[in-house]
Amino acid sequence: MNWLPPNGELHGITMDAMLRWNLAAVFWMFILAQILLVVALLRRKPATDKRTKASSRRAFLFAWLLPLLAISGLYARMAISSRRLWAARREAPASSRPVEVEVTGVQFQWYFRYPGADGIFGTTRAALVNAPAGNPLGLDPRDPHSRDDIVSSLLVLPVEQTVEIRLHSRDVIHGFFIPGMRLKQDAIPGMTAQVRFTPVVTGEYPILCSQVCGLGHARMQAHLRVVSQREYRDWLAVREHARLAAESPGPGESQP
Amino acid sequence: MPATFTRHQAETERKDPGFGGKPPLDRRPTGGGGGDDNWDSRPSGRRGPRELLIRYRLGVFSGLAGDFVFFAVLVSAFFVRQTAGHIDASENYVSDWHPLSVPPILWINTAILLLSSVTMETARRQLFHEIDIMEEWLGLGRPAVRRAAPWLIATILLGCLFLAGQWIAWQQLAQQGLFFSTNPNSHFFYLVTGTHGFHLLLGLGALLFALIAMFRLKRVEMRQIAIDCTAWYWHAMGLFWIFIFALLTIQ
Amino acid sequence: MNTKVGRFQLFTTDHRRIAVRYLVLGLVAVVIGTLLSLVMRIHRVWPAVAFPFYGTLRPEDYLAVVTMHGTLMVFFVLTVVPQSAFPNLVLPGQIGAEQMAFPRLNAAAFWVTTASLVVLLAAFFAPQGAPISGWTSYPPLSAIAAAGPGQGTGMDLWLWSIALFCLAAIASSTNLLVTIVACRCRGMSWGRLPLTVWSWLVSSALTVLAFSVLLAAAALLLADRHLGTSYFLPSGEVVNGLVMRSGKGSPMLWLHLFWFFGHPEVYISILPGMGLASSLLANFTRRPVPGYRLMVGATILIGVLGLGVWGHHIFVSGMNPYAGTAFGLTTLAIAVPSSAEVLTWIGMLFRGRLQPTTPMLFALGFLSFFIAGGLTGPILAQPALDSYLHNTFFVVAHFHLVMAMAGVFSVFAGIYYWYPLLTGRRMNERLGQVHFWVSLVAAYGTFFPMHLAGLAGEPRHYAQLSGPVASFANLIPVERGITFSALLLATAQIVFLINVAWSARRGSPAGENPWRATTLEWSPFPHPIARGQAYSYGGSAERDFSPQWQETGAGPVFEGLKKAPSPSD
């Protein structure tokens, strides 16, 4: 019985192990407690009620204080182990040059923008947003940096390379959720969230929206495709090419 | 000028500071010692005049605690909003927060409000003036009420003056072209002064009610309650105003 | 003690009648809320089903149903019943007061609550239907009418309803606070208060603070919607192809304000149940509560710490990761006093002979669910794990077990236990047992498998189980099981309703003190004096308990009188 979806992320392995450990600990505590409840319900003999002071103090110690200390110890252990993983995933500075992708949530779609050859994201302006005309993000054609930006509705990433996501939303709060990468981050309009992850297994992974964002919330989904480094470069190159070819008639266009 | 702070000898003997910290002579004369004159051993609700007063005071304090949190949220919204700027494309820090210089009349208003707190407190203390209350208690007249009324009326007038001052301040801002929706700071200014003004309006209503109540209520302790609770509310509004005003001027 | 509810009076200030009205209000809300939950459950597994009077659900209808279900259940069931109905019913009795401190304020609070419910239900009939942004109503979805159907008039009605509810809750809790502090009878010192009263003291204090925050947040949101401010609206919003007015507010502000309210709110809804469980466990094992002071301390600690953990709902919102760690720590810290209470309860079960009456069974059920749902709390409290589990059905499972089921079971326990106070009769035991066992099994059947759906990554608020890329089709058998179980769970409640109605006339007469309880609400005298501890059971063989209103043979009876509350000093 494995309910978690297949994991494809570096820290996901640790997270899965931690989650399993937590679930097991809690599950057995649950079972133990329920057994105690049932036993108490079925027990017919009254407990001896006349106890001496000393023995009741000992009983208190064994039946209350020690278990409480043990449980508190368990919570402390949870705090420490989760702290390590959280620090590794969220607080550590980016190691090498990561792949940078800008993710924008829009009712009810995800758009992924790659900075292109120059490695710099061009400016966008809300007033220029025009999805039917092929500019869903409002790229500013006057900015040279945005000339080569690639906008896609498919997220393609190279395997074994850290990805840095810059998360935006343009309208309401969305939740960027890739179960297979054990990653979730809210996209809050007006803010940029930065999250990092490292895919280690190639394959296809669904991307979901985890914050209720309107009537299309349940179908606000996209694909993540983790491919080898070479395939990734090829994919980018094809896109780049198409982008530059489309450039000549008029700027600000891209294919979804 | 009534002799507000002159104390009667009996008061001095009882070490009563005269501001309501101690009950008026709580024990109704039982005439001859007999009977259960220990209020504390009676069922709740019959423990003498001070019991109700304390109840109402606690109620007002609890409500004011909630109100304080309410204002605290508005203020925290202010701070969040104030620090919300962003770095634009050319790496400049842009903020739409234009500090607003508060109209000078607010200083006068503040002084008026503080003064009104003083008059209110004076009015309140009249109703805890031991000797006068004793007379009212025994039904010999209403000296405490008669002394408190002018102070209460003064408070009402000062309160109206304050609200009028706030109105003028709004007018002045409007003349400078700062309307509610001009910029986020003016939003905040109007919102918070408006909310506070609304509270004061309620307070004025309570004051008027207390003024009428003083003359019409039959039971002395109810008269005390009407004034006492209004006074605490009024003081709290003064206190909130000082916080708000400090915030608006310092920002 | 027979105080039947007599002639109808519209604006009664009698606390018991107000309690009955609150119960009726809660019942109306719970019936609607339950029907809505069944609509959700059915839609999830048979999306094509046409509902009578409506037809098939559109995705936005599903979201509206979720929102209204959550709002009704959290506010109008689990706040109103444990925090308004029960204290009105028994609190004055338990502390020996004749009335609430402010009877008229109390009545007014009830009517404002009713108005609030009416306004909320009116949202169903708003032009585009009820709001769809969930009971948490995150902006900008909740701040911009164009952001979705139901976010216009429906959302406005929701906000006004919540604002009214806040006012009523603050008024009613102020009343409770003052009653507890200033209206206790002679001899009722702090150390003799029943644990239910301590719980109400703490939850009322929380209510006054938390609901004031919600009220202010709702006011700011209304200002954003109608006055053109932008506390929650960032710049550069594009909604439905329209560039919205530019403000530089932040939705984060709402997230913090809402959860600063929201977390204390969940404790407001469970603390009374915890106090009641302690009382019932003591009464039906005929043993005093061990560590009374520890229990009081734990209750207060939960209340105080509860004000500092709100961040655990927004670990992945873009809050500073260090803040995430800090909130995770405070959350794990708050689990300690809860665990201490659980251990005390389990210990109590083994100290005497347990009497499996219906109220006791429901108290045990409360315990069972509180443990089952509570234990997943520490898992969610770890940011590293929550960043996977957040807003999945794992969370839905957590809070339905710990809030919905534990909370509702404590409500049932209270109703079975205090029913004789209202009608002079007991509820039928056999029906009660049937109700308990079917509900227990069906509730686990409903909410336990939700953990699995959550682990599989299924998010909340999904109208369909299949989307363009990800489909949770393999979960359909589980989902179907959940739905059947939920139908059974709801059906079991009919037994309860029948029992309530039937027992009012035909139940066995209860007599003065049917549960042989010690607390003062069962006192036969009109003006009781508290002469002993709240829970003194297990004295001698022939008298196994000494009620608080009776003089005990042993010990100085009036020892407590010196510490009597004397409101005049």
Ligand code: HEA
């Ligand atoms: C008290 C709280 C409470 C209760 C009791 C329930 C009860 C139930 N809930 Fe609810 N639920 C919530 C609070 C509650 N829920 C909240 C807060 C949400 C989130 C909303 C959001 O995201 O915005 C939610 C969301 C939610 C979802 C998630 C929807 C989604 O995100 O896609 C689902 C799905 O199955 C669900 C199902 C059910 C079911 C089957 C029941 C059944 O158990 C119903 C059976 C009913 C009973 C057992 C109660 C009967 C009680 C009585 C008869 C006692 C009354 C007596 C008197 C008052 C006198 N609920």
Ligand code: HEA
């Ligand atoms: C009554 C309501 C209630 C209660 C009491 C709790 C109790 C707790 N809750 Fe829960 N919670 C909710 C209602 C409640 N919660 C709701 C409604 C939500 C979702 C809101 C929404 O998003 O819509 C939520 C969500 C929620 C989250 C956010 C999840 C997310 O959205 O990602 C978190 C995270 O930390 C959390 C943690 C906790 C913790 C640590 C406790 C602790 O207090 C639990 C303490 C109890 C225990 C720890 C059990 C102790 C038992 C034992 C130790 C047994 C041992 C005995 C033996 C073995 C003999 N809760």
Ligand code: CUA
């Ligand atoms: Cu986007 Cu939900």
Ligand SMILES: [Cu+2]
């Ligand atoms: Cu919480």
